[in-house]
Amino acid sequence: MSSVLGADQQALIDLVRRYPRLCVLTGAGVSTDSGIPDYRDEKGEWKRPPPMTHQVYMKSHLGRQRYWARSLVGFRLLAHATPGRAHQALAALEAQGFIEGIITQNVDRLHQKAGSRRVVDLHGRADLVRCMQCNLLVRRHVLHDHLATLNPDWVGMEAEIAPDGDAYLDEVDFSTFRLPECPRCGHGILKPDVVFFGDNVPRGRLERAMSILDDSQALLVVGSSLMVFSGFRFARHAASRGMPMACLNRGHTRADALYSLKCEAPIDESLTALLEGLSDVDGSRLMG
Incomplete structure (x- = not known):
């Protein structure tokens, strides 16, 4: 050896x-x-703010805007790892x-x-996105391409990368970030096909x-x-x-x-x- x-x-x-x-x-x-990046330090404590929870994601439109805006910036690291x-x-x-x-x-x-x-x-798998209404599965890169089209000002933004394709964007207004509708049912919430905290x-x-x-x-x-x-x-x-x-x-x-x-x-x-x-x-x- x-x-x-x-x-x-x-x-x-x-x-x-x-x-x-x-x-x-x-x-x-x-x-x-x-x-x-990983989540916890050698004491088992959070290194960073805890990630998105299932409850917040499903109940808060602004929470989903925040999630996908940060993901549009940070997910490229995970996608190319x-x-x-x-x-x-x-x-x-x-x-x-x-x-x-x-x-x-x-x-x-x-x-x-x-x-x-x-x-x-x-x-679950971060490379897939699921409609929580009709169960449609789509490739995440397809959704990200659509997000980039809807939000061109966010493309190319630089930020520190967080675990699982997240990015740290402080003091940013997410309220104008546009979210796509489900291409099949037209009204279901699109969510990464992963188990969020609390799920x-x-x-x-x-x-x-x-x-x-x-x-x-x-x-x-x-x-x-x-x-x-x-x-x-x-x-x-x-x-x-x-x-x-x-x-x-x-x-x-x-x-x-x-x-x-x-x-x-x-x-x-x-x-x-x-x-x-x-x-x-x-x-x-x-x-x-």
């Missing part, structure tokens, strides 16, 4: 050798090397049979772009995620503080089954008391080391 492993990184390799079918649960920390070494290592581990599936709290689709095949997008994960999606966990031998949490219950529930479920759990994340997480191993090292480096370390096992295992 290219560098000396820390004790926790070696322990992670040893754990996966003992339990070679992983369920991997990922959060924002797995995508920071792709240039996408490419997988980092962490995504690539996880895809390679899945291809070699060490990962049963990935449950991701991210909405950036970078796991799929890296080549991971069994992925549950727990919080619930659809039952079928949750069941698919739990199926991956139940088919696995161990749970590996990567880049998530699990402060949101939608992710924490998987650690709690694994603990109830007596399943070994490891975490690769810097700082406090909600499930720290449940882990058998906590590795506070760089995510991309540690997953690359895990891939290289597991490649030293018997070749017949890799062919399985």
